[in-house]
Every structure is written in C-alpha cells, then in structure tokens.
Amino acid sequence: MTPRSDPLTLEVVELIGSVVARYHEEYEQAASEHALTGAQARVLGLLAREPLPMRRIARHLKCEPSNVTGIVDRLEARGLVERHPDPADRRVKLAAPTEEGIATAERLRASLHFAREPLGELTVAERTLLKQLLRRMLGEDAAEAAE
Template identity: 45%
Template structure:
C-alpha cells in the first residue's frame, strides 16, 4: 500500500559473510580461469593486477598479496622471464628494487580482465545507481580493513 513505509529486513553478519564468501568464490573462480587463459597462475595474475596500480617494492607486493617475501622473489622472477614485469632501482632508496609492468604485462592484465565473463555479466546487470551503491558500500566496508586488524 503506497505511503506506508516498509520495514527493512534484518540481515545478520553471518548471512552477509556467507553471501560475501559465495560472491568472492565466484569472482576468484572467474579470475583464476581468466588468468589460466593468459597462461598465468592466479598468484601471477593477482601480482600483475596489483602492479596495474603502479610500481611497487617487492616488500610492499608481498604485504599486499599476503605472501612471504621469498615466494614473491620467485614469482617476480617468472613474470620477468616472460617479459611481463621488470625491476628497477627505487629513486628514493637504491637498496630497494621496484617492480613495474611492461607493456606486455599491461596487455596481459587487460586481457585477463576482459575475459572475466561471469564477473562482467554480473556487474553489467546492475544499473548505474546500483553500481555506485555497491562501489560505495565496498569502499566503506573494506577501505583500510587491513589497518584495523
């Protein structure tokens, strides 16, 4: 009946966590398959995606990807051998090596993202307002989440 406000249903944290886990599982599966189409492991794909934001020191990459720095070295070695990344000295600290994408690495990330058909279809089903709301909610919920833990 018009004019009578509807009560917002209560969704508890456990329900939200289950939905988030299901959603992230679908995203991760789509991402892993897209990475494989580019002959990348999921870890390599994630590394390239992080580097799409800009150069990063090895230590920062390891922290961002929640992996041991020794694993990061091998991962970067393999990506460098394929011509997807390169190392260069940090302009502010010559002891630090920054890792950055090559043009081929940028192409690989773009191709990976473009072939994430399940995720793209799900997000494209949202209208502009829904997309903006989802963006705002995810930003509010997870921005700085690592800093709070």
C-alpha cells in the first residue's frame, strides 16, 4: 500500500475536504451579507493586511492578474479600495483598502465563526503545529526562505 492510498491518508484527505467545503460555504455566506462575492471578500481581506500590487494578489488567489483587475475595479467602485503608486516603484500601482474597506474586512473576519471557534479549542502548541503542517503541505516554508 502506498502512503497516498493508506486508510489514514484517505481519511485525512476527506477531513481536509470537509473543512475546506464548510469554510468556503461560510465565507461565501459572510461575503454575500456584505454584497460581495467570495473573491472580492478574499481580496479585501488580503489588502486589509497590506497594500499589494495586482500580481501579488493574483499569486495569492492563484489566478491571472487580469482577473484581479476586475475584482479591484468593482471594489474601487464601491469605495472599498483605491489604487496608489508604489513608493518603491512608481510604475507599479498598489491596491489599498479605504477606511470603509478596512471596516468591511474587519466585519467579514468577525463573522467567520466556523474556523475560529474550533481552532480556539486547540492549545497554542496544537495551533502552532497545525500552522506549521499546513504551511509545509502548501510548500510555503520553501517559498518564504526564497523571498
């Protein structure tokens, strides 16, 4: 039996799938309560952490920069995001949340209970281990070392 098809691995894969499905369902519901699509909510959440150029947003979402432009255009039309020249490279535009965008992102984050509540029941050591394992699964440890 290969490691990828053993019963434990298959059960873990199914559990991850269930967690992801429930998270997406709640995320889409929370986004719709703010008249946003899930993609718009994700972009707004990213930008609430730091202003980003379109290419970095696209990398986070794993999509083309042209898709991000449309999402940012709609967020900008609603007064949730604005574009500014990057002080480090004036040829690059950064998307940044407005005050209303930050407030909306905070309300969205506060309404996501599914992931936060069960995680709150884990110890700090368990959450730290889970974070490290998830980053390892995503290959982010290597990507962070390269940047």
